[in-house]
Amino acid sequence: MTDIAELLETAGLTGRGGAAFSTAIKIKAAKENGAELIVNACDGEIGAAKDAWIVEHHLHELIEGAALVASGKRPRISYAAHRGSRTAELIARAGLPLLEVPHRYVSSEETSLISLAHGGLAKPMTKRAPFVFGGRDSQGRRVSPTVVLNAETVWRISQINRLGAEWFRSFGTTAEPGPRLVWVGGHVARPGMCEAAAGVSLSDLLDFAGGLPADARHVGVGGLGGVVITAADARTTIWDTPSMKQLGGALGPGIVTVWNPAECPVETAARLISYGAGESAGQCGPCMFGLPALAADWADLARNPTSKGRQHLKLRLSQLERRGACAHPDGVARFAQSALRTLAPEFAAHANHSCQKVRTPKARTAHAQFA
Ligand code: SF4
Secondary structure (H helix, E strand, C coil): CCCHHHHHHHHCCECCCCCCCEHHHHHHHHHHCCCEEEEECCCCCCCCCHHHHHHHHCHHHHHHHHHHHCCCCCCCEEEEEECCCHHHHHHHHCCCCEEEECCCHHHHCHHHHHHHHCCCCCCCCCCCCCHHHCEECCCCCEECCEEEEEHHHHHHHHHHHHHCHHHHHCCECCCCECEEEEEEEECCCCCEEEEEECCEEHHHHHHHCCCCCCCCCEEEECHHHCEEEEHHHHHHCEECHHHHHHCCCCCCCCEEEECCCCCCHHHHHHHHHHHHHHCCCCCCHHHHCHHHHHHHHHHHHHHCCCHHHHHHHHHHHHHHCCCCCCCHHHHHHHHHHHHHHHCHHHHHHHHCCCCCCCCCCCCCCHHHHCC
16 A cells, blocks of 8 residues: 555645645655654634635545545644634534634644643744654643644645645646645635646636635735735736746735735725734844834835835835744735835826825734634
């Protein structure tokens, strides 16, 4: 019988949570070290909904996938979901071990879940050991070998086991094989879950949700850690890593959101950046101080767009790069960088006071905007 890690390597499965790391390598290390498994069903990114969809519609396959990759005679498996969510309720109702995660943006980050599972806080660990081998956290506490896999990754493992690597490779591209879930939402006629694959056009993805409305101006790809592009680019771009890279992004965790054209996009971006700043876990200076400073710089530039302000913002963004213990500041900076580039015409409209949409109601949260 083929070893599951070998099968996954042949299939070319990569993590569906956004990092796109080889699942076979992770599983091999997990099995060799007898690691406990955490299935991440938190839908932590803004606009994400696929983990909830899998738990709602394919729970038995999720359980099957987890059993295939868990190690040892008495495998330790837990399912992480946000406290009080429908996903958590379904997991608990099925009698599965539930890891209840607080509702914070960074609480479902990989090492946050490992910390929480070992009795710590749901905050990213500042010591970035590959915990699949076990180790110690920054306080010297022992952390037993643990591997975290996204719910869609685990679901795909069960599919590959049943249907084969060849079936999996019949979707997507040679470099990025396999089906992928994408939530298409925001300003569309029929928001919903789409089963897609790398290499489709963004336009086809949007057609699934009723098409890109004629009045749409901007489309977010990948949530807060992703990018915002113009509707014109969305009509012509291919959804794969090489094409998304040219726009500063990646495939990410499978989220496409059409921004509401009735709202000023500079303000929409401001709201997201401020939300990201408020979600820092307050452990690293560049994140704790740098993100609020970025949000303040963005608000200043929106009020008074000058080339000096723009340069200042660019400098701020460069100071955030790879400076946090986790990828949170990098994700917010990447989003702000793309918004600065894409929204150049809107900043110009702010400069000549011709933007008609400024000061739209702010009652909606960043999550509500992207639901
Ligand atoms: S970068 Fe920010 S969110 Fe990540 S560990 Fe540091 S303070 Fe926490």
